Amino acid sequence: MSEENITNTQNAQPKADGQNQENTRTAKPFAKKRFESRRKVCKFCAEKIDHIDYKNIQLIKSFTMDSGKILSRRITGTCAKHQRQVTQAIKRDRNLAFLAYCLPKK
Numbered sequence: 001m002s003e004e005n006i007t008n009t010q011n012a013q014p015k016a017d018g019q020n021q022e023n024t025r026t027a028k029p030f031a032k033k034r035f036e037s038r039r040k041v042c043k044f045c046a047e048k049i050d051h052i053d054y055k056n057i058q059l060i061k062s063f064t065m066d067s068g069k070i071l072s073r074r075i076t077g078t079c080a081k082h083q084r085q086v087t088q089a090i091k092r093d094r095n096l097a098f099l100a101y102c103l104p105k106k
């Protein structure tokens with residue numbers, strides 16, 4: 001791979017560049033490594049919050065989508081313990097009409 005790249009750049013021909021791009025597309029294991037996954041940290045563990053208050057609507061709202069869905073742990077990065085508390089708080093807020101159960105798509 002590296003030798004081909006060097007030869008392509010030395011030639012500096014548009015045709016050679018096109019071939020080079022095709023090579024990178026086919027090489028999928030290299031494409032995956034391009035984006036390094038940043039380690040997600042639980043927001044509540046970082047701030048050392050033991051209990052999530054359902055009355056803190058601004059905070060809890062940040063863990064829901066615009067449509068009202070609860071964001072997954074995979075997206076927000078919260079740990080299992082705090083995710084359970086977040087879902088509990090969201091469901092409590094929905095029942096108290098602080099948050100929406102679901103909103104229609106625009």
Ligand SMILES: [Zn+2]
Binds near residue numbers: 081
């Ligand atoms: Zn946590």
